[in-house]
Amino acid sequence: MTGADAITAIAVAAALAALFALSPAERDGVEGRLRELTLVATVLLAARLVRAITGDADWALVVELLAAAWLPMVGVRVIEEVTRRHAPRPLKYAVLVGGGVFSLVAIGIAPFVGTAASAALAGFQALTLTAMIALLLRERGQAHATERPSIDALTLTFVLVLPLAAVDYVVTGSADGPRGGDFALLLVVLTCSLLAAGRASPRALAGDLLVLAGAGLGAALVFGPNAPHAAPVLAGAAVAGAALLVLLERLRTRRADRVGLIGALALLPDGADAATVRAAHDLLSTASVLEGERLAALPPAALAALARLRVADGRHGDPDVDAAARELLDAAGATHLVRLASAPPRFLAVAAGPLAGPSLAAQLDMAARLLSGPRP
Secondary structure (H helix, E strand, O other), rough: OOHHHHHHHHHHHHHHHHHHHOOOOOHHHHHHHHHHHHHHHHHHHHHHHHHHHHOOOHHHHHHHHHHHHHHHHHHHHHHHHHHHHOOOHHHHHHHHHHHHHHHHHHHHHHOHHHHHHHHHHHHHHHHHHHHHHHHHHHOOOOOOOHHHHHHHHHHHHHHHHHOOOHOOOOOOOOOOOOOHHHHHHHHHHHHHHHHHHHOHHHHHHHHHHHHHHHHHHHHHHHHHOOOOOHHHHHHHHHHHHHHHHHHHHHHHHHOOOOOOOOHHHOOOOOOOOOOHHHOOHHHHHHOOOOOHHHOOOOOOHHHHHHHOOOOEEOOOOHHHHHHHHHHHHHHHHHHOEEEEEEEEEEEEEEHHHHOOOHHHHHHHHHHHHHHHHOOO
């Protein structure tokens, strides 16, 4: 194994830590898509490592190209969940057709033209990444204020990944030098871990990058004067090692904090009042109450219909009700309205950020039942 392969091995360990931090029970919503993206990235890195160990086994190259071919498709699915909007059909068709074509290339002729196929695939990834960045920038203007930090973090990630992926097989694809694609995938799994933890923002991502840059610079300063030829590999290994430590710590805290809204509500005593229920979880305690004058501008019929829903996110299906819900959500910078009372109407505006998926909606429904129940 070369120094570059050692970096890949560390990257595999880091990707596995990120994968284990994501709940396998969450198959839908943002966390389910993040798990898919992290899984594909892990498989791609693992296939690279197997190639290094086995001496460029053909089957490992096929697996690597298959994983790389479907990365854009999984990335688009993540964008749809983070922005809570469907991607344009041309982009969906492009990543679907591209994934299928490069899968056929990988299975059929990759053993004979591995480098050429990899270079063509890197070009396909660069084009689709550019399209995904443009999509994120477009959707940012229509997103809730609570969703924009996550969109910005994902946009920044793709902007940084673009040059790393483009040079993977062109500049740094030598046997001894670090490979840009390894660091691109590390950056992707770091962002996935931030999104899953609900802390994704450009500032949080910059914090991770500063840790990684500090580790790489420190290694270069320590080992560079005595081993200038090995300095790039040693710095790369330090960067990958720092990413591994960050993700291991994130895995530890993620498991410690895995008690979600349902778990917090289950710990409440019998007969808990609304104030106690709200204090049980940060998602509820930081929410704002909408009542009285804040609801006065809504049409009475739409407001009455909205008050009949325990949880609303502007996607009920009734145009008038959805318009009323979106007006309140936009004004409060929230993602869900949780009913506190129906007469007179009172709502809790909850800002769930990018993790607003079907699982959370079900949990909020249970919270609404408790919050709108009889009060002492």
